[in-house]
Amino acid sequence: MKDEIISMLVKSQDYVSGEEISQKLGVTRTAIWKHIKELKREGYKITAHPRKGYKLEHYPDIPAYYLLKPFLKTSYLGHTGEYHDLIGSTNDRAKELAASKVPEGFLVSANGQTAGRGRLGRSWNSPSGQGLYFSLVLYPNLPPVELPGLTLLAGLALAQTLEVLGVNVQIKWPNDLLINGRKVAGILTEIAAEAERTIYAVVGIGINIEPLAEEVKSSFAYPATALKEHLPEVSRQSLLALFLERFEKLYEEFKKGEFSWSLTEYKRRMAFLGEEVMIITGDREYRGVLHDLGEDGSLIINDGKTIKRFAAGEISLR
Ligand code: BTN
Structure with missing residues (x-):
């Protein structure tokens, strides 16, 4: 319910009357008012006007799909989703949802994870508010042997996103993102497939955002860094929206068999080439x-x- 109220306020970017919200959501105006009070406690700045209704003036930088809407330029990635303040693993949740056939591009994101997973059975440290943790549900109509390409594309899309924001990155094959030789992000792609047919793919991405505490740094198998050490003003929402835009373009080309351009772009950023x-x-x-x-x-x-x-x-x- 709260998500739907926020969604309406974010979309409108102006006052929305209590009457309109209560009609659309089928609940009383008193119920709406109670939710608004709760949202204010969570850090949303909402002005209430006796005649005009409610206006969202400011919202926290959490990576929720309903807050991305004003600046999301995709046709389907991130249009539907689920946001959790704390969850075990967004990949695990996305796999459950994929099995129940949520729409393609469904975005599961979280402020923190208690059981974040990395590649090769490692865990992914995901303290609340310190990183960007999300997973996308995809249904590529491709044989499973072609799917490793999808992970490379996600890495390339993320590299391009960070470049647009102003940092230079390298990709450590297959899909770790490095800034000055230190890992800033990782990708875990998981699939369900039959021999010839992919049932679904979940692309899960974890990005270190806030400067890392020493004990977190030492929990990584590889020297680590965080994005704000290089881009102090970065917002999780704009980063996520930009990534979704880039990734959707590359994914659409990939499905049409246009992969060679992406490979060239990937190779330009590949770490350790010739070493x-x-x-x-x-x-x-x-x-x-x-x-x-x-x-x-x-x-x-x-x-x-x-x-x-x-x-x-x-x-x-x-
Ligand atoms: C790696 O570098 O080993 C991959 C890390 C992937 C972490 C992300 S965080 C969001 C999603 N949920 C998970 O449990 N893992 C991925």
Whole structure:
């Protein structure tokens, strides 16, 4: 109910009468007034005028889909969603919702997570208000073998978003975002598929926003940084809206089979290209020069004798 009231106020950007809200939502004006009081306690600044109704003057920088509406330029990503102040994992929730067929582009976001998950079974530290945590539900009509490309696209879209905002980033294959060699964001894509058909894909993104406490920094497997250390004024809402816009463009091209431009753009930002790296896949370790990115998004390593392709793994500098 509160979400719907906020949605109406955000959309209007002007006064909305208590009568109009109560009619639209089918509840009494007293009920509306109680919700407004609660919203004010949560940090929303709402002016009440005896004749004109309610006007939203200011709202907190939380990544809720209903607050993105005024500046969201997508045709479907983020148009529907669910926002949680605290949740276990937005990816877990998005998978449940995907199984019940919520619309494509459904956005599950949270202020904090208690069981945030990273790649390779790691956990993703998600303290409330300190990062941007969200997951998107997609139904790509593609065979599962083509889906690794989707994760690369999400990484590229996020890199482009951060560049538009004014920071230079590199992508550590497959999809860690680095600023000056330190990890600022990670992506966890999970899919449900049959041999030939994808049922759904959930793309989950975690971005460190607020400067990190020392104990958080040391919980990362890789040296970490936070966006506000580079862009002190960044807002989670505008970052999310810009990302959704970029990602929707790339995703639409990808579905039409137009992937090569994105790969070129990805490669321009790829960390460690031409350098000696180590790649770990399962319990195996390989060493060699990071030679290239394959046309399917795989990683190509040259160990001086053979050239090997990797579809998954974790790379680091040797
Ligand atoms: C990684 O770098 O290992 C991937 C991290 C992905 C974290 C995000 S936060 C939102 C979404 N929900 C999760 O539980 N994980 C992803």
